[in-house]
Amino acid sequence: MSSNEITGEPSLGAVGAFSVGDRAQLTDPKGKLHTITLKSGSQWHTHKGWIEHDELIGQPEGILVKTTQGVPYLALKPLYADYVLSMPRGATIVYPKDSAQIIGLADIYPGARVIEAGVGSGALTIALLRAVGDRGSVRSFEKREEFGQIASTNIVNFFGATPANWSLTIGALQESLDETGADRMVLDMLAPWECIDTAAQALRPGGVIICYLATTTQLSRTAEALRASQLFTEPIAWESMVRGWHLEGLAVRPEHRMIGHTGFLIQSRRMAPGHLAPVPRRRPAKGSYGTPVVED
Numbered sequence: 001m002s003s004n005e006i007t008g009e010p011s012l013g014a015v016g017a018f019s020v021g022d023r024a025q026l027t028d029p030k031g032k033l034h035t036i037t038l039k040s041g042s043q044w045h046t047h048k049g050w051i052e053h054d055e056l057i058g059q060p061e062g063i064l065v066k067t068t069q070g071v072p073y074l075a076l077k078p079l080y081a082d083y084v085l086s087m088p089r090g091a092t093i094v095y096p097k098d099s100a101q102i103i104g105l106a107d108i109y110p111g112a113r114v115i116e117a118g119v120g121s122g123a124l125t126i127a128l129l130r131a132v133g134d135r136g137s138v139r140s141f142e143k144r145e146e147f148g149q150i151a152s153t154n155i156v157n158f159f160g161a162t163p164a165n166w167s168l169t170i171g172a173l174q175e176s177l178d179e180t181g182a183d184r185m186v187l188d189m190l191a192p193w194e195c196i197d198t199a200a201q202a203l204r205p206g207g208v209i210i211c212y213l214a215t216t217t218q219l220s221r222t223a224e225a226l227r228a229s230q231l232f233t234e235p236i237a238w239e240s241m242v243r244g245w246h247l248e249g250l251a252v253r254p255e256h257r258m259i260g261h262t263g264f265l266i267q268s269r270r271m272a273p274g275h276l277a278p279v280p281r282r283r284p285a286k287g288s289y290g291t292p293v294v295e296d
Contacts, residue, residue: 018056018075021160025082026051026065026073035078035086046071080130083158084123090150091120094188094212095262097242099127106210106267108184111135115202117173117195118142118188122151124212126158128186129166137165139182141173174198188212193225200231205272213264222266232268233277239264 018024018038026034026044036044042053049067056065056075064072078086081096094102102124108114110133119125119142128138142148148170156162169176173187173195182202187195192211199209209232213219219237226235243258271277 017058017060018077020057023078023083024056025076025078027076028071028073033082034073035082080127084121084126084154087121087123087154087157088150089121090144090147091118093121093123094127095259096123096127097240097259098212098263098265099124101238101240101265102186102210102212103127103131105265106184106186106208108132109136112183113181114138114184114186115173115177115179115182116140116186116188117192118212119151119168120147120188122154122158124186124188125151125155125166129155129159129163132165134165137167139179140166140168141176142168142170143172145170177202180204183207185209186212190218191221192218193221196225196229196231200229200270203270205270207270208267209270210265210267213266216264219264219266226266226268230276231271233271234280235266235268237264237266 020038020040022038024036024038026036028034034044034046036053038053038057040054040057043050044053046067048071049069051065051067051073056063059075061076063075065075066072084093084096084099087093102108108128108131110131112132113136114128114132116125116128116138117140119140125138125140132138140151142151148168152162152168155166173189177198179202181204183204184207185199185203187199187209188211189195192213196209203209209226211222213222223235223237226232239261241258241260244255246253246255
């Protein structure tokens with residue numbers, strides 16, 4: 001892959017009945033998942049017999065298919081979360097719970113022009129492309145070519161082809177971006193505070209910047225950079241945690257394991273040129289900006 005942009009024809013994936021080339025997710029009686037790619041004339045083998053791919057091709061989702069030994073499997077197409085949690089990784093993925101927060105709270109809408117820096121393994125890129133639809137666009141930047149290769153493969157495998165409304169540039173955002181009037185900017189990188197001025201130049205007034213961060217140090221530096229620029233509204237930050245529940249008759253209780261901290265999100269909006277964001281009326285806690293030096 002070169003530093004040139006990668007483009008292609010759109011493909012939104014098959015819907016409805018299973019077709020050749022589709023992924024089928026087979027769930028056994030114990031709840032274990034198995035994902036296969038359907039090929040005419042092929043078989044999927046287990047230690048409890050096998051299933052002919054042709055038994056699935058042309059059939060709707062939600063059917064039960066049995067192995068030659070009579071073991072039933074539920075057949076469905078994998079959901080987005082199933083795909084991204086099992087796809088090959090270069091960098092750590094943005095988990096589905098965080099992708100959902102980015103899409104919802106940053107208001108990634110159909111037709112939006114989105115700039116993404118830090119494509120990683122492509123999990124968030126897939127979510128962004130689905131959210132903007134055919135009328136929108138996603139322009140991704142990735143500094144590491146090997147990550148770009150993995151992400152491109154994952155995206156093509158998910159959609160069936162390289163979406164025409166997606167482009168990938170190998171290189172630093174600050175050095176490669178020449179766009180203005182973008183609606184949203186999503187940064188998943190080590191030092192997003194270095195890209196605040198670039199984001200301000202690229203975003204339209206009212207546009208949203210949202211950053212995915214791993215540590216509180218990154219969170220603090222990004223917030224202070226947004227404030228110091230005087231080009232954005234007062235930033236807000238949060239994290240999300242997901243706890244499943246056990247449901248068995250009247251035995252309804254929280255699961256013992258949960259998806260806890262995966263990352264922080266911080267969000268702000270671009271101010272119009274010549275206008276400053278209101279200063280929040282609150283007093284910082286003692287020690288928020290270090291210990292004052294007292295001279296004798």
